[in-house]
Amino acid sequence: MRERRIYLLDPRRYRPEVIAVAFAKTSRSPEPFDVIAESLSEETASQFHEKWVVGYGHASVAEHAVLHIAFENISRLAAEAIEGVRLASFTEKSTRFQILDRESFYVPPEIAASPFQDAYRAVVERLFETYHAALEPVGRVVEAWFPRRPEESEKAYRTRLRIRAMDVCRYLLPTATLTNIGMTVNARALEHGLRKWLSHPLEEVREIARAVKAAALQEVPTLLKYAEPNAYLQTSTARLQEWAQALPEGPVPRDGVRLVSWDPDAEVRFIAACVYRFRAVSFEEALAWARGIRPEDRRGILEDALGGRSPFDIPVRELEHIVYTFDCLMDEGAYYDLKRHRMMTQTPQVLTTAYGYAIPRAIEEAGMGARYRAAVEAAMALWEAMRPAVGEAAAYVLPNAVYRRVLMTMNLREAYHLCRLRGGPNGHFAYRYIAMRIYEAIRAVHPTLAAYMGCEGYPSPGEIAAQFGGVAHQEEAHVVERS
Numbered sequence: 001m002r003e004r005r006i007y008l009l010d011p012r013r014y015r016p017e018v019i020a021v022a023f024a025k026t027s028r029s030p031e032p033f034d035v036i037a038e039s040l041s042e043e044t045a046s047q048f049h050e051k052w053v054v055g056y057g058h059a060s061v062a063e064h065a066v067l068h069i070a071f072e073n074i075s076r077l078a079a080e081a082i083e084g085v086r087l088a089s090f091t092e093k094s095t096r097f098q099i100l101d102r103e104s105f106y107v108p109p110e111i112a113a114s115p116f117q118d119a120y121r122a123v124v125e126r127l128f129e130t131y132h133a134a135l136e137p138v139g140r141v142v143e144a145w146f147p148r149r150p151e152e153s154e155k156a157y158r159t160r161l162r163i164r165a166m167d168v169c170r171y172l173l174p175t176a177t178l179t180n181i182g183m184t185v186n187a188r189a190l191e192h193g194l195r196k197w198l199s200h201p202l203e204e205v206r207e208i209a210r211a212v213k214a215a216a217l218q219e220v221p222t223l224l225k226y227a228e229p230n231a232y233l234q235t236s237t238a239r240l241q242e243w244a245q246a247l248p249e250g251p252v253p254r255d256g257v258r259l260v261s262w263d264p265d266a267e268v269r270f271i272a273a274c275v276y277r278f279r280a281v282s283f284e285e286a287l288a289w290a291r292g293i294r295p296e297d298r299r300g301i302l303e304d305a306l307g308g309r310s311p312f313d314i315p316v317r318e319l320e321h322i323v324y325t326f327d328c329l330m331d332e333g334a335y336y337d338l339k340r341h342r343m344m345t346q347t348p349q350v351l352t353t354a355y356g357y358a359i360p361r362a363i364e365e366a367g368m369g370a371r372y373r374a375a376v377e378a379a380m381a382l383w384e385a386m387r388p389a390v391g392e393a394a395a396y397v398l399p400n401a402v403y404r405r406v407l408m409t410m411n412l413r414e415a416y417h418l419c420r421l422r423g424g425p426n427g428h429f430a431y432r433y434i435a436m437r438i439y440e441a442i443r444a445v446h447p448t449l450a451a452y453m454g455c456e457g458y459p460s461p462g463e464i465a466a467q468f469g470g471v472a473h474q475e476e477a478h479v480v481e482r483s
Helices: 016-027 033-038 042-055 059-064 076-082 117-145 154-172 187-198 203-216 231-244 266-276 283-292 295-306 317-321 332-338 361-365 369-397 412-422 429-445 461-468
Strands: 066-075 088-092 178-186 257-261 323-331 345-348 403-411
Touching: 016 033, 016 042, 016 059, 016 066, 059 178, 059 187, 066 076, 066 187, 066 203, 076 178, 076 187, 076 203, 088 187, 117 154, 117 361, 117 369, 154 361, 154 369, 178 187, 187 203, 257 429, 266 283, 266 295, 266 317, 317 403, 317 412, 323 332, 323 412, 323 429, 332 403, 332 412, 332 429, 361 369, 403 412, 412 429, 429 461
Parallel strands: none
Antiparallel strands: 066 178, 088 178, 257 323, 323 403, 345 403
């Protein structure tokens, strides 16, 4: 019997392309991985990739070449495009833990070359000045709202208050705000990302893509050298934009989360999928059996499949057969956090002033309401003036306060994760509100399945809005609407 070996191929010793070839060659070579790696050079690895990955389309080989990419001082608007790569891991600078200085914003070339450059700088600087001016008075408000807990240290209490205050003040930060991102990605996913970024309408994203490609080619010179702009993405986007002009715009929606598509048979389908893998039957036969069993047996199967989980246990994969689609309206700050759930399918509308903006109650109680409104409305007015001239680059001036509409399709397993994580007590009140609205919508149509989501003890959306003094949606009373 041969000895089992489990070990790492040290990235300090082997380049990513060499590791990728070492793994790929196991399909044809009986040699151990480390022996294969030792036999390779950068030249032979490049030749392998040129033949098999590029020439014959064995793109999965590139998944073994992993890169760690640092992005510094890119705009949050560009970060939205970068973080759209689904099969990658990201960590980003937080607006909850760092106070941003007044110069932490980007001036895009589209606006720098336009007559709006001075107005843009003035409006963005005004947003940052208002952000800084609000920090102290908002801090006093949240201190009055949230007394120190008996078991809480003074340091922990001050940290909690600071986070709550910054959760409110971040509504003023524009999408031009600079951020840093760490990305871990394999070469195959990165090539897909580069094609999208190189085809993006914003020049900043295209500039970032060119810089990423140049840096990555130092480590994976063969796997990424053919990453170029994608004509299909560019032309299809342009044509769909033309078709969209024929769509009549309806009234501004009033509800933040609408469940627009779901499977009425979800419970039966889930039970059928759970038992399907253990018997030699078709899914239709399993489905018919699940429909015919007694209600108490259904409950028993659901309990056996979903009950008894700890907070750290991931539920069974059969939940992925159950799918929901939500049409959501949320502020840009909430979307910026929820977009991280890339396993769901997200279709965000472009940023616009059409849906109005949020005014957190803490801003009003801090005596900053008038100044806040003036700063946000100046940004919205400039967006409307710039949009015909600079296109999508006008969005750089819009702050987190502006509402955005997003279509989100997720399976129930993802919903379990999203609602429990984002509805939890440490989250920002805006996305907690959205998460609990999603939970309530699922519970309304599938109460038995929702009972296992782990959200029963969480505050309701209305309680979140009242407790944390934040406007999570336009149906709350503290929103200025645009005519």
